[in-house]
Amino acid sequence: MSETxxxxxxxxxxxxxxxxxxxxxxxxxxxxxxxxVPVIAQALETMPRVPVLWLHGLECTCCSExxxxxxxxxxxxxxxxxxSLDYDDTLMAAAGNEAEACLxxxxxxxxxxxxxxxxxxxxxxxxxxxxxxxxxxxxEQLRRVASKxxxxxxxGSCASWGCVQAAKPNPTQATPIHEILTDKxxxxxxxCPPIAEVMTGVITYITTFGRIPxxxxxxxxxxxxxxxxxxxxxxxxxxxxxxxxxHWDDEGARKGYCLYKMGCKGxxxxxxxxxxxxxxxxxxxxxxxxxxIGCSEKDFWDKGPFYKHLSNLDGFGIxxxxxxxxxxxLGVAGAGVAAHALLTGVKxxxxxxxxxxTKDSPSGPSGKDQ
Amino acid sequence: MGYKVEVSTVAPxxxxxxxxxxxxxxxxxxxxxxxxFFVLAVSGYLIAHPFPSLMGQAxxxxxxxxxxxxxxVAAYLFGGGFLIRFLWSFIGNTYSRELFRIPVTSGIWWKDxxxxxxxxxxxxxxxxxxxxxxxxxxxxxxxxxxxxxxxMIGTGGAMYGEGLGEGSWADRIFGWITPLVGQPQDLRTxxxxxxxxxxxxxxxxxxxxxxxxxxxxxxxVGTMISGFRIFRK
Numbered sequence: 001m002s003e004t005x006x007x008x009x010x011x012x013x014x015x016x017x018x019x020x021x022x023x024x025x026x027x028x029x030x031x032x033x034x035x036x037v038p039v040i041a042q043a044l045e046t047m048p049r050v051p052v053l054w055l056h057g058l059e060c061t062c063c064s065e066x067x068x069x070x071x072x073x074x075x076x077x078x079x080x081x082x083x084s085l086d087y088d089d090t091l092m093a094a095a096g097n098e099a100e101a102c103l104x105x106x107x108x109x110x111x112x113x114x115x116x117x118x119x120x121x122x123x124x125x126x127x128x129x130x131x132x133x134x135x136x137x138x139x140e141q142l143r144r145v146a147s148k149x150x151x152x153x154x155x156g157s158c159a160s161w162g163c164v165q166a167a168k169p170n171p172t173q174a175t176p177i178h179e180i181l182t183d184k185x186x187x188x189x190x191x192c193p194p195i196a197e198v199m200t201g202v203i204t205y206i207t208t209f210g211r212i213p214x215x216x217x218x219x220x221x222x223x224x225x226x227x228x229x230x231x232x233x234x235x236x237x238x239x240x241x242x243x244x245x246x247h248w249d250d251e252g253a254r255k256g257y258c259l260y261k262m263g264c265k266g267x268x269x270x271x272x273x274x275x276x277x278x279x280x281x282x283x284x285x286x287x288x289x290x291x292x293i294g295c296s297e298k299d300f301w302d303k304g305p306f307y308k309h310l311s312n313l314d315g316f317g318i319x320x321x322x323x324x325x326x327x328x329x330l331g332v333a334g335a336g337v338a339a340h341a342l343l344t345g346v347k348x349x350x351x352x353x354x355x356x357x358t359k360d361s362p363s364g365p366s367g368k369d370q
Numbered sequence: 371m372g373y374k375v376e377v378s379t380v381a382p383x384x385x386x387x388x389x390x391x392x393x394x395x396x397x398x399x400x401x402x403x404x405x406x407f408f409v410l411a412v413s414g415y416l417i418a419h420p421f422p423s424l425m426g427q428a429x430x431x432x433x434x435x436x437x438x439x440x441x442x443v444a445a446y447l448f449g450g451g452f453l454i455r456f457l458w459s460f461i462g463n464t465y466s467r468e469l470f471r472i473p474v475t476s477g478i479w480w481k482d483x484x485x486x487x488x489x490x491x492x493x494x495x496x497x498x499x500x501x502x503x504x505x506x507x508x509x510x511x512x513x514x515x516x517x518x519x520x521x522m523i524g525t526g527g528a529m530y531g532e533g534l535g536e537g538s539w540a541d542r543i544f545g546w547i548t549p550l551v552g553q554p555q556d557l558r559t560x561x562x563x564x565x566x567x568x569x570x571x572x573x574x575x576x577x578x579x580x581x582x583x584x585x586x587x588x589x590x591v592g593t594m595i596s597g598f599r600i601f602r603k
Contacts, residue, residue, distance in 0.1 A: 216536060217545060217546070217548075217549060218549060222536065226535070226536045227535070228532060228554070231533070231535075237428040237429070238428050239434055240428075240432055240434050240435040240438075241424060241428040241429075241430070241431035241432060241433060241434065241435070242420060242421060242423065242424045242431055242432075242433030242434045243423050243424050243425070243428055243431065244420060244423040245423070246422070246423055251425070252423050257423060260420070261420065261423075265555065267554075268553070268554035268555040268557075268558060269554070270554075294555065297553045297554065297555065298552060298553040299552065299553065300553075300555075303553075303555045303556075309418075309558075310418065310558070310559065310562065311555055311556075311558075311559050313559065321559075321562075322559045322560075322562035322563045322566070323418065323419075323562055323566075325563070325566070326562060326563060326565065326566025326567075326569070327566065329566055329567075329570055330566055330569050330570055330573065333570040333573045333574060334573055337573055337574060337577040340490075340577070340581075341577065341581070343492060344581060344584075344585055347492055348584075348585055
């Protein structure tokens, strides 16, 4: 806690010049103005490193895999210099009782000062017995560590929304952490996995400015989640022009047209992929010729299929989306109208016929008419 | 004009007069609304099921852009018209209120409704005359059109707000709907279902209006053009 970020960097042989470069990169990464560079530099020089406890619940570790591939800043800079990653069972050298002791000591030494980062979520069925960490249900560890945390970060779609283990019928009752930690502000960093630069960017922001970034209605940092993939997609001009890939091997696919007809969920997905890209900005799904599957959106596993832009709806048979259901309903209504019109016509002509008969015999309807 | 909602607008059997029912703003709104809904349904369907792909440079075409533009223009007319029509129900005559206020607490209204349902199912010999809407028409318009339009304005407005961006007027007014229904993809699903919901109403509405003209005892389509209801027999 006593060491500042700059001191740690200096001790690793990083020059002042590289340090300032690093600050500029940080400012750019968080979409801040150049005037923020000295602010960041000063913060890193004076603020003590923040202890981070990284818990793992039901998850696939893809968030960690993504995180260690961050290039702006490098994950090693974040882990070794900017934060004090005191507990992360996947990355730490210690194991077993020693690892658990680390967790306890940070909670005792720095109550209310550490950041809790959660990867995965707790399954609530059978009293949480589907996920055991250190001999106890994960949900207990989560509640206990969260109770003294300064801020809680939900890494990835598991912690934020539930993700695949919470997809229907969700047998273990996997539950996103904001529904467990109802008294805490949870910063959601959804994605399966989230973009590495987004993950490190959020940590940098918190350690640099000592507060959590501006969040949107859903609890996601505005600087990374305020626009849809579609809004900044480089294939958007093809969408507006009406140029689409119709088959995976057609001319449109070769020319890189919009993947809307192939079920791309870019228009309904908030994430930064189309701006930051993946793997040091090399590419992202659409750039590689495949539609977005909407992995940073709530329950995206249940909004399939991935290759149609309309979701199938439950309870209406296989492959029924809103339009097939609607068209069927309209067909039924049309048939009803036609049948009713037919009956009306039959009834009217019979009445006309009868009233015609009545006119012929002014004495009123008589027995012989029946 | 005092603010009052008449429970029943059943006309006397012997009334064969001519009555001014729909005021000019109501009629104007009705046809603008019908036209904008037509444009919305067609352009909306084309947004969901776009034309076959165009070839050549993207800068040479703006087909989807134009279709979406027409959708948004019609949406402003539809949504704005709906709001003005609602406000007019406080200003206009008693018939202008029928669309938004259903007298469900009145026993007479329910009796009239039952009578009208029997007529539709050929269980009554003679149709009744109504100055305004019969209860079946009134309930159908409320359930399918008013609630349907609110669904479409809400989900459509939320999606429009996504395009305008966070903090835009549409996002501030409608943005809360997205987490309420789930996520943006659910807005899309509901918006599709809403169109079919209203189209089912349109089919029934047009049929019943024309049928009323033929086998009923009063004008119907013409009333929405001229404003005058003419009773027969």
